[in-house]
Amino acid sequence: KLPHVSLCVSCPDFEAAAKLVLPHKSYVYASGSANTALSLRGNLDDWSRITFRPRVMRNVGHVDTKRSIFGHSSQYPFYISPMGTLGAIHPGAELEMVKGAVRKGTHMVVSTASTKSSEQIMTTCLSELEKMGGRSPTQLFYQYYMPVDRKKALNLMHVVKKAGYKGLWITVDTPVLGKRTADRILQAEEALAVGLSDDDSAETTAEWETGDENTFAPSMGGRPVSGQLSPHTTWEDLLWIRKEWPGPIVLKGIQCAEDAKLAMEHGCDGILLSNHGGRQLHSAPSSLMTLLEIRTYCPEVLGKIEVFLDGGLRDGNDVLKALCLGATAVGVGRPFLYALGAYGVKGVERCVDVLLDELVTGMRLLGITSLDQCRPEMVNASRLLND
């Protein structure tokens, strides 16, 4: 039986609840990762390997958690990460997610591979904002795969711009789809059940699976995915997009210091350190490792452009650690997806509350009253660096 939403007091509770109610296939889609899950585990574990260096007796009676993303302020230094095919998670799909975002005032990044159109999602956002009577600062940003066909690419940019999205989050860690182990097992099981051979199974991908974030075509063998993703994309393409898109551009999926620098030099307004929630490259660095690398090899990036990260954040204190080390804001993925799957819009709202409550308590116990006071010396990363 599904526990009452108020019994979800930490992020892992949402996953446990979702596991009870989601169809097996949907849970596999949400929880899945690449290969033997090394990247996924690294994302989760690395946050526990750095500790705080708290200060005491600092009058922490009043705490301010405000942060801005490209000038758009909200009460939260975290936003909802782009995740494709939310229709497999909840019948209201992205519309339900965006309602939760607006009701709590969090920003959200909408996936190219959404079940609902970018215009529908924006319309729902605007009507929900109206209901809130201007009390919600929520803004939507758009996650964009570097397109193969430039005409289509341009068209999509116009649609997204006209709809009112405030920035492009260009995902660059997916020239081909990673090896999604659990998906493959599921496909093989389905094929066996209907008496098909393993080879045939690649052709039987169900409709919603083909709408998966990147799985626009059967995903066997790291083949490029037709239509959306291109293994041929280079930094030249980014220069082209830079000319065509006037608003903020964030490169999503930066995984080393050299690329962080290149992104800055190619005119990006921000970078998002991410390994796609451990769903792409096997043994990819956690975003925390990448942030530490940037601090060592090109710290100037942190002052010049906005630096986001995502992956494995499951507690408001993980958010706080990232901000101490210089992140502008962070993305949270699966916890919101599980919350949506189990409780719909109420779950999304609850998940925001859980993270905020942990963040506020964490700030007080760390001895700060505003996120501007976050400093690298407030965390000890030596265990992670010296291993």
Ligand code: FNR
């Ligand atoms: C994703 N992610 C993703 N990223 C992206 O750029 N486009 C997409 O369509 C999707 N789709 C997607 C679906 C699902 C089910 C998951 C779990 C993830 C990656 C996502 O934006 C983000 O990088 C990670 O989810 C962050 O890690 P956590 O918070 O889930 O650990």
